[in-house]
Amino acid sequence: MAQQDTDQQQTGVLPVDDEGYVVDTEDCEAREAAWRERGTSRPITVVGNPVLHKECADVTDFGPELEQLVADMFASQRTASGVGLAANQIGVALKVFVYDCPEVKGGPRHVGVVCNPRLVERPAAERRLAEGKEGCLSVPTAFAELARPDYAEVTGQDVRGNPVRVRGRDFFARCLQHETDHLYGRLYLDRLSARDRKDALRQMAEGEPRYPVAEHG
Template sequence: MAEQHDHEHAHEDEGTGPRRVVGEEPDLTRGTARPITVVGNPVLHREVRTVTAFDGELSALIDDMFQSMYAAEGVGLAANQIGVDLKVFVYDCPDDEGVRHIGHVVNPVLEELPAGRRALDDGQEGCLSVPTAYQELARPDYAAVTGQDKDGNPVRVEGTGFFARCLQHETDHLYGYLYIDRLSKRDRKDALRQMADGTPKYATVPNG
């Protein structure tokens, strides 16, 4: 997922003191940034494969995903956004209280929202696979995802506000949905126009 449209970058408020961090920062001596696949690439428009091998290759993929996300200045990245047909995403994303959440989820599944947590949050949303475009999209202001870590251990990640949006956005990717698929036809067309008119600041994979 792209950084917040109304902030200079995802890690704003530097200089106001240390922020709480949930999760562990990745080792950036490992991994290599890869170019980002963009809307129209078939791997983005179908459900990808369940991860069954929790091995060194998966760990190396996660390292590459963090590097790719940071190179593109994103706050979340799904494996198919670098062309890999596997259910895993990474994130380094703030919530609305300024808490920084860092981690990864393998084989994520969004939990059904409890009756008392179904309020919608209208906010600007962007995607690294639809570069330079942003649109308003209403999503639940709370989300919880269950899955596994790179070693196959069960994990559960929950969040509110912008981080909840990120969890939903990245899980959507792995089931073949981009955020523009949830827009009206008019807003989707406008997002694609923004993309056509813009120039991404990071490497992308040409379609065709």
């Protein structure tokens, strides 16, 4: 596997393994910092903002503006102490998300960018649901139990437009599914029962966000 140079790593071009999946667990600290330090943290949009409730546009321009958006997303994610962030969570309706997420608590860290993601459907016989407490930066201070498949695979493009395949298990699988949902206008609240959704919104109303959030009408 060829070692990527620093410039390539900073602009999101990652090596791939023998199966064609990105290797996103190497040099995580340096790569995340390289993005974040070029960006400006932005307020997080919250549930009720129209940009969160409709499908985003495909990324078609893989140039400097996209790279700056990704840098801003990494900066915003760090400010909010998140493990994943979709572009519409900072008010930009484009299909791109970033992540800085461990496989499991204390496990390998994954850092990367995916544009125009699509979840790969697995046969029902190969899917295993895992219960877990889920939260969202766009639903601050709220959490709810939600079952999701314990393995996820996403196809898409990197910031240069190159095809990418990302896979993960456990907590990272949950992150990949959660962020892809965002870009198609779906929040985790939409997967909850009416009772659990109401409870999550109550938690949000009673809590105080620990990071800046965007006002909306």
